[in-house]
Amino acid sequence: MNHALSANDLYLLAPELSITLLALAVMMVDLFVKRRAVTVMVALLGLIVPAAFAITQALTLDFSVAHHAFFNMLVVDQYAIFLQILFLIIAAVMILASYDYVGKYVKADGEFYTLLLFSVTGMMLMASTGELISIYISLELTSIPLYVMAGLIRANERSAEAAVKYVLLGAMSSAILLYGFALLYGLTGTTDLMGIAMLIKNGIHTGNVIVPLQNNIMELVAGILILAGFGFKISAVPFHMWAPDIYEGAPTPATAFFSVGSKAAGFAALIRVFIDGGLGQVNLLPLVIGFSIVAILTMTLGNFVAAVQANVKRMMAYSSIAQAGYILVGVTASLASHESAGNSAVLFFIFVYVLTNLGAFSGIIALANATGGERIEDFRGLAKRAPLLSLGTALCLLSLGGIPPMAGFISKILIFTAAWGQGQALISSGQVVVGQSLNVLVVVALINSIISLVYYGRLVKVMYFDAPLKDDHLSTSIGLSSSIALMTAALIVITFAAQLVLAVTSPAANSLLAFLLGR
Amino acid sequence: MGLSLNHYLVLGAVLFCIGLYGALAKRNAVAVLMGIEIMLNAVNITMVAFSFYNKVAPYSTYLTGQIFAIFIITVAAAEAAVALAMIIAIYRRRSTVDVGEIDIMKW
Numbered sequence: 001m002n003h004a005l006s007a008n009d010l011y012l013l014a015p016e017l018s019i020t021l022l023a024l025a026v027m028m029v030d031l032f033v034k035r036r037a038v039t040v041m042v043a044l045l046g047l048i049v050p051a052a053f054a055i056t057q058a059l060t061l062d063f064s065v066a067h068h069a070f071f072n073m074l075v076v077d078q079y080a081i082f083l084q085i086l087f088l089i090i091a092a093v094m095i096l097a098s099y100d101y102v103g104k105y106v107k108a109d110g111e112f113y114t115l116l117l118f119s120v121t122g123m124m125l126m127a128s129t130g131e132l133i134s135i136y137i138s139l140e141l142t143s144i145p146l147y148v149m150a151g152l153i154r155a156n157e158r159s160a161e162a163a164v165k166y167v168l169l170g171a172m173s174s175a176i177l178l179y180g181f182a183l184l185y186g187l188t189g190t191t192d193l194m195g196i197a198m199l200i201k202n203g204i205h206t207g208n209v210i211v212p213l214q215n216n217i218m219e220l221v222a223g224i225l226i227l228a229g230f231g232f233k234i235s236a237v238p239f240h241m242w243a244p245d246i247y248e249g250a251p252t253p254a255t256a257f258f259s260v261g262s263k264a265a266g267f268a269a270l271i272r273v274f275i276d277g278g279l280g281q282v283n284l285l286p287l288v289i290g291f292s293i294v295a296i297l298t299m300t301l302g303n304f305v306a307a308v309q310a311n312v313k314r315m316m317a318y319s320s321i322a323q324a325g326y327i328l329v330g331v332t333a334s335l336a337s338h339e340s341a342g343n344s345a346v347l348f349f350i351f352v353y354v355l356t357n358l359g360a361f362s363g364i365i366a367l368a369n370a371t372g373g374e375r376i377e378d379f380r381g382l383a384k385r386a387p388l389l390s391l392g393t394a395l396c397l398l399s400l401g402g403i404p405p406m407a408g409f410i411s412k413i414l415i416f417t418a419a420w421g422q423g424q425a426l427i428s429s430g431q432v433v434v435g436q437s438l439n440v441l442v443v444v445a446l447i448n449s450i451i452s453l454v455y456y457g458r459l460v461k462v463m464y465f466d467a468p469l470k471d472d473h474l475s476t477s478i479g480l481s482s483s484i485a486l487m488t489a490a491l492i493v494i495t496f497a498a499q500l501v502l503a504v505t506s507p508a509a510n511s512l513l514a515f516l517l518g519r
Numbered sequence: 520m521g522l523s524l525n526h527y528l529v530l531g532a533v534l535f536c537i538g539l540y541g542a543l544a545k546r547n548a549v550a551v552l553m554g555i556e557i558m559l560n561a562v563n564i565t566m567v568a569f570s571f572y573n574k575v576a577p578y579s580t581y582l583t584g585q586i587f588a589i590f591i592i593t594v595a596a597a598e599a600a601v602a603l604a605m606i607i608a609i610y611r612r613r614s615t616v617d618v619g620e621i622d623i624m625k626w
Contacts, residue, residue, distance in 0.1 A: 132587070133583070133586065133587050133590055136587075136590065136591075136594070137590060137594065140594045140597070140598065144597060144598060144601055147601050147602075147605065148601060151605055151608060154608060157609075157612050157613065157623060158623055158624060160605070160608050160609045160612050160613075161609060161621050161622075161623055161624065162624070163605045163608070163609075164548060164602075164605045164606060164608075164609050164618075164621060165621070167598070167601055167602045167605050168542075168548065168551050168552065168555070168602065168618075171552070171555045171598050171602060172539075172542050172555050172558070174598075175535075175538070175555055175558035175559050175562065176539075176558075178559065178562040178591060179535055179558070179561070179562050179565070181562075181587075182531075182562050182565040182566050182569065182587075183565075185566065185569055185570075185583070185584060185587070186528075186565065186568075186569035188575065189569075189573045189574070189575025189578040189579065190575070190578045190581075190583065191583050191587065195578070199575070204575055205575065205576045244624075245624040248624050249623075249624055
């Protein structure tokens, strides 16, 4: 084994290295130049460097062979690069959208951007690590800045309360995740996901005996503990209790960041561990049933409770819980049968969800800033007071609800057809119960996406058809309006050119399965 | 009869359950944090025991479990620092660290 650090290893790590340096640079700039505009400009322009490295990697690396560095701790495949670029987009939009809010409410603006960049570093690493220790470290690197961001408005009791709840529940969930990792490590003797997948497939060699892992309780318990640990990060029911409180209490830009960044990163690592770690190769049925129960509860509770909320931020919290349920349907499908269709649909869904949720949240930040209220009644008749802003927000909300022909509709259709098709294929190949639970999942998801129209539609209806509270014209800042405009434009482009994104997601999904299928 | 892997695993599991109970049932935020620390230490014991008794062919000479435990200890310290800072911040506002009373937001 080659232990030397080569230049190629550093090249593979370049996006993460450069964003870490950027975070340090932003901290220094904030220390010496006390002007928010300069800090933001450095952070925003600096993001070009990691993005350029990631894009260069995507264009120059030969993906027919696997790229590993640092003893398999770093895995650079199309899946990792796709998600890294997504996280960089999130960072850029968040920096744009939070400019005014941070100046107005958060008195520590340099810290906000530094924490954001450190957290994005962790997210990028979560997408590109193939080893349990580094997954844990990058999970904590993602989470600890998020805990602090939740409590950044120190004068506000709600913000402090959100931070305490977040840090205590977050620490507990990482302990549960770690116990799952410990059992998995004890079972296979290694923390390398490729090694774990190999051992689960072939059984364990102890001395001269090979012990198969079929019907092994420990493997199952490890899988369920890991699902519970990640379930917290992706706010899946029954581990969702933190989400509404923290979404309501935290500064709104931080909330937007939790709802897309933390969730996408949680899914990135969850998919990596379960698919790349090959946990579904044995004990598939109980795992699929566990995933299905979590997915059904997540979708149903998220949608029903979202429909009765009066606070827009809480409504968006439950909406993002429900969206996690739809993603779990796709993850269950790709866990059940190693087809790339389910995974590709999941990546497409995450991409569309991130863009539309960022757009909707930017709109809500802008409208709430302008009206000074976060309740649904405060949004009455906003279409007359801020027509363009309301249009962008409404389009993003309708796409989240899955109205045809928006991108959100396409992403839901892709996930549901992939899950249904794989369910049918499994039934005809003899795995009837697994296939049937996939089909049940799809039916529940379809019913749920109809229910979700109630609350997305209500907000749009309140904005467009109710009488305005005042007869004035609201204006918003350049940062927020440009982030909403960008997200709405992206949404419209994806709606008409879904093939462009699918052309990227399907090799990304394939690259994840390459090792398992022996390619 | 000497100590075997099972003894360590049972100790780890029992500690983990004690910690989980503490984290869920205690009303004092600092006590909740202590419960979480017990859970993490249970994981450390399990990791180190698994590493010591590792018999799987190429990995039995590695110290992965011990290294993992060291990382967990380090990260737990960072997490505890952040959590205690948050608890102090809320104590200044509300003069309480009782998680039952920290309930402005409820659904």
